[in-house]
Amino acid sequence: MNVYDSQRMADALASRHFVPVDQPDEADLVILNTCHIREKAAEKVFSEVGRLKRLKIERTRAGKGMYIAIAGCVAQAEGAEIIRRAPAVDMVFGPQTYHRLPDMISRADEQRARGQTVRVLDTDFPAEDKFDHLPGKSGHKGPTAFLTVQEGCDKFCTFCVVPYTRGSEVSRPVQAIIDEARRLVDGGAREITLLGQNVNAYHGLKVDGRSESLAGLLAALNEIDGLARLRYTTSHPRDMSDDLIAAHASLDVLMPYLHLPVQSGSDRILKAMNRQHRAEDYLAIIEKLRAARPDIALSGDFIVGFPGETDADFAATLDLVRRVSYAQAYSFKYSPRPGTPASIIEDQVDEEVKIERLAALQALLNEQQLAFNQKSVGQTMAVLLERPGKMPGQLLGRSPYNQSVHVDLHALGANGPLDEQASQSYSDHIGRLMMVDIQSAGPNSLRGRQI
Ligand code: SAH
Ligand code: SF4
Numbered sequence: 001m002n003v004y005d006s007q008r009m010a011d012a013l014a015s016r017h018f019v020p021v022d023q024p025d026e027a028d029l030v031i032l033n034t035c036h037i038r039e040k041a042a043e044k045v046f047s048e049v050g051r052l053k054r055l056k057i058e059r060t061r062a063g064k065g066m067y068i069a070i071a072g073c074v075a076q077a078e079g080a081e082i083i084r085r086a087p088a089v090d091m092v093f094g095p096q097t098y099h100r101l102p103d104m105i106s107r108a109d110e111q112r113a114r115g116q117t118v119r120v121l122d123t124d125f126p127a128e129d130k131f132d133h134l135p136g137k138s139g140h141k142g143p144t145a146f147l148t149v150q151e152g153c154d155k156f157c158t159f160c161v162v163p164y165t166r167g168s169e170v171s172r173p174v175q176a177i178i179d180e181a182r183r184l185v186d187g188g189a190r191e192i193t194l195l196g197q198n199v200n201a202y203h204g205l206k207v208d209g210r211s212e213s214l215a216g217l218l219a220a221l222n223e224i225d226g227l228a229r230l231r232y233t234t235s236h237p238r239d240m241s242d243d244l245i246a247a248h249a250s251l252d253v254l255m256p257y258l259h260l261p262v263q264s265g266s267d268r269i270l271k272a273m274n275r276q277h278r279a280e281d282y283l284a285i286i287e288k289l290r291a292a293r294p295d296i297a298l299s300g301d302f303i304v305g306f307p308g309e310t311d312a313d314f315a316a317t318l319d320l321v322r323r324v325s326y327a328q329a330y331s332f333k334y335s336p337r338p339g340t341p342a343s344i345i346e347d348q349v350d351e352e353v354k355i356e357r358l359a360a361l362q363a364l365l366n367e368q369q370l371a372f373n374q375k376s377v378g379q380t381m382a383v384l385l386e387r388p389g390k391m392p393g394q395l396l397g398r399s400p401y402n403q404s405v406h407v408d409l410h411a412l413g414a415n416g417p418l419d420e421q422a423s424q425s426y427s428d429h430i431g432r433l434m435m436v437d438i439q440s441a442g443p444n445s446l447r448g449r450q451i
Pocket of ligand 2: 153160234
């Protein structure tokens with residue numbers, strides 16, 4: 001979602017004639033769009049500010065100046081603290097106020113013109129909808145795009161900062177999403193990933209004033225000409241409704257891939273996490289999904305070392321992983337976050353134990369990911385070509401199952417090295433869906449040849 005938000009910030013700033021530059025030393029304004037989900041992500045901000053401060057001093061000496069801004073969830077959670085700890089920072093604003101960026105810049109310019117220390121802080125949860133105040137036109141480029149449909153979370157898992165930093169659940173209206181999707185497709189997007197912290201809790205308003213579910217929204221987007229692929233992330237098991245599962249069987253643009261985090265396989269830990277479901281409930285959902293779409297690729301998130309997690313609890317997680325068999329997954333050591341209930345539980349797990357458990361879990365997940373990829377060898381798949389690959393004559397794209405695929409375009413370049421004209425026609429393929437014969441598989445990608 002930060003990638004999407006950063007693009008929208010660039011869109012908002014375009015009205016003030018800001019354009020993106022490649023290097024921070026060329027920038028009048030540097031925005032660090034931050035993540036607060038784990039401590040490591042949050043700490044990166046301060047080391048990055050240290051680096052930028054030197055550039056700011058150099059630019060100020062050269063009479064050019066630079067604003068340093070901290071945006072996103074670290075800004076939301078630690079606004080005042082950032083200004084205290086990092087005086088080089090000029091602007092701090094949360095994820096709900098970036099549509100006000102042009103105003104913030106004006107305020108900063110006024111303060112600077114008066115010779116004052118620049119200080120702009122905006123961590124409100126404003127009553128107005130930021131999406132209504134952003135330019136309709138997006139500077140998005142490329143065949144894949146993100147589109148935020150829902151923000152915030154009312155679930156309050158005991159380890160998680162999201163309900164505090166992103167606020168309570170809000171869904172955007174159906175028509176606004178369809179309009180934005182059309183604009184993205186007109187701008188060249190073939191695949192759109194719908195985003196939300198709790199995307200399958202989506203319940204946006206239709207023009208007739210009634211509420212629409214995520215399944216209904218997907219069905220509406222399915223009708224957009226030129227849109228070849230839809231995905232959505234991230235979902236919560238509690239909101240994996242039957243109509244959404246059925247959509248995986250009925251909608252041809254909906255890709256056979258689902259990221260459905262479970263966090264733990266132990267009911268005791270799931271309860272302490274306030275996940276509001278048991279391991280069996282999750283497995284029942286997986287079974288229904290596979291009945292609806294037998295080839296669906298599953299992905300998940302896991303936390304090891306949640307306070308009080310025993311060896312037996314961890315064994316239950318490994319057991320769940322074996323029963324599901326994931327195509328892909330993300331796993332993390334539990335990181336205590338300020339202000340969350342789990343952070344003050346006394347029974348915290350030792351760091352060494354967390355490290356060991358994470359290694360064991362990741363070994364199993366990697367094995368499953370490799371096995372999933374190897375099953376693709378010999379298959380023919382539609383690959384959406386996204387960008388040039390590392391090797392000449394190669395393009396990089398994604399399979400329906402969200403695997404990265406390196407595609408050798410032998411049909412164009414024959415066997416010899418490519419001349420310039422052939423290279424040009426290679427890049428013309430970007431944005432196309434191509435049928436590819438998968439020839440080999442590694443843990444993180446596939447390799448295939450254009451048929
Ligand atoms: N809404 C999604 C997840 C959003 S956060 C869901 O409910 O699944 C993304 C992932 O970060 C989570 O799934 C979780 O695995 C991880 N995460 C969140 N808080 C964490 C913490 N305090 N320590 C470690 N991992 C955490
Ligand atoms: Fe965080 Fe997801 Fe739980 Fe919401 S549902 S509190 S975003 S982990």
